[in-house]
């Protein structure tokens with residue numbers, strides 16, 4: 137009885153700590169419920185979706201957001217959207233080469249040391265749209281577009297949050313004064329009380345974001361014929377960003393299944409040995 | 420390490436070594452022949468689990484340190500490089516980060532075991548205190564380790580914790596600030612702070628390993644306590660450590676590794692905080708600064724009182740009480756198995772600490788039971804800070820009132836004459 141109570145107490149405590157809800161000072165809307173195939177212990181990335189998502193990033197987001205932790209070669213590495221078994225070395229992948237070659241990056245001339253522009257190679261970082269933070273802010277009304285390399289991990293809610301932000305631009309409720317260069321987004325953390333002239337207990341949820349609505353129908357043309365709705369683009373780019381935040385996630389889960397199978401067998405063996413060794417001891 | 424050694428060198432080389440450095444004898448006496456009470460339950464397996472955790476942290480940590488760069492501009496990217504480009508770097512880092520969490524889970528179970536079965540009582544006071552020292556060192560190590568990836572929580576965690584010392588300004592003006600400046604190596608948490616934290620984070624685990632050695636030495640002199648709390652009386656009460664407890668601990672360790680692996684491979688960031696994937700930015704304070712889950716109960720105590728110095732004292736005092744526990748418990752009976760009243764206070768104590776942990780993750784002003792509304796429409800009433808106060812008071816009362824005095828009101832159950840006695844009559848389990 138006591139032991140059960142202890143166990144139950146401990147279990148409940150540990151569970152409540154682990155399952156602790158998102159902590160927030162501000163009151164934003166919970167992210168929309170969107171399903172992603174890569175979630176869960178068995179989930180895998182839908183490669184076509186990651187490819188489409190990369191296209192959305194390259195054609196839309198890349199004009200403001202850097203992804204400094206990614207190299208073009210990552211796109212063609214194992215688990216990446218453009219991986220093919222034929223090209224185990226991602227630096228030799230024609231896909232990575234072609235994608236990189238379309239981008240001009242600054243370098244120095246190897247003989248004169250002069251600043252030059254050259255076509256990127258798979259070994260280059262994703263090109264940053266701005267030379268530095270000052271330039272980035274200057275072009276965005278003072279706001280800094282965050283680097284998107286690990287954004288899917290850096291926000292509570294991850295890909296569902298990104299999806300919600302990108303598709304969450306309703307007409308601002310009457311009574312909300314939206315400052316110039318800002319947009320109302322119910323999924324963005326913030327505190328709108330001082331911009332609200334309506335009833336004090338009905339302050340709208342969410343906050344202001346300095347990023348204008350980006351995704352509109354047919355903003356990007358998908359090569360595989362997928363219908364390019366705003367939701368589709370948002371879903372695909374969120375998938376791409378989830379992949380980019382941890383390109384080894386699939387490898388991790390695969391390894392995990394093997395490790396688990398091994399450990400469970402091992403535990404069974406240990407338990408059997410334990411029973412056998414202790415069989416003659418009263419305890 | 421104590422008592423009569425039963426080691427008999429069998430080969431010539433063993434005899435030769437035994438006469439010069441009896442290290443095989445030491446090993447034999449400590450982990451092979453070491454007489455262990457035969458009634459230890461699974462709560463006793465956490466010592467072995469903790470040893471595995473320490474080794475795991477050191478091995479993964481040393482490999483991480485081969486790739487990690489302790490510099491404010493490079494640390495964050497170097498950790499990401501470990502995740503992306505180092506072969507199996509993601510596994511090493513996730514083992515290290517989740518290993519730290521599991522290490523604390525194990526140490527909390529281990530300490531609760533000691534509190535419940537009275538393992539801190541005479542003659543094991545030194546053993547208990549060494550355990551408390553290990554726990555303190557673990558907290559320091561984990562705190563500094565969490566700073567290393569140099570994310571937002573790393574940075575602001577370092578700011579909050581080092582600022583504890585500035586509360587001393589309220590005692591001697593200037594003293595606290597002088598100490599924080601000294602700790603930081605400058606006038607703010609910055610690159611020098613990161614560098615020294617890395618140095619200490621590398622050092623302390625080896626200090627822990629040393630204290631663990633003393634801890635085990637201090638264990639092997641009086642021998643293990645056991646669920647009955649009755650001292651070992653005869654050979655019938657004990658079994659040799661090997662194979663009986665190597666196999667039982669081994670089983671528990673493998674089960675523990677399953678839990679660890681579940682986090683590492685399927686939920687590696689579940690115990691962490693999203694903000695720590697944002698590189699540290701001294702100009703942008705996060706909305707909500709929370710420590711790792713294993714510090715949350717203490718964080719709640721810190722914030723339970725509005726006065727900073729008092730909060731810091733209450734928090735450190737709660738750990739000081741652990742050190743004093745052997746002299747606070749005045750009951751004769753060791754194990755709470757035979758102390759029906761104390762046992763309930765103990766259960767409430769555990770639940771109180773867990774709820775304190777929950778409070779630590781909330782904001783002090785979060786309302787639990789609304790009892791009205793502020794003019795702006797937000798609810799008022801019984802809030803997290805009120806709950807934290809009650810629970811902190813209970814935490815203190817457990818050590819300062821329950822442990823010394825409950826024996827005066829308690830009808831203890833009959834304690835068996837020896838370890839074997841109940842084993843022979845009661846049924847297994």
Ligand code: HEM
Nearest residue numbers: 476477480481483484487512516519561564565567568624
């Ligand atoms: C008592 C044992 C130890 C504990 C409790 C511990 C705890 C931690 C924690 C909590 C982190 C932050 C993890 C993260 O969020 O990324 C960390 C990082 C780190 N630790 Fe340890 N550690 C221990 C031993 C060691 C040792 C012995 C070394 C090196 C010899 C080491 C090297 C590192 C390095 C390089 C990092 C930064 C990389 C990273 O953040 O993943 N640790 N440690």
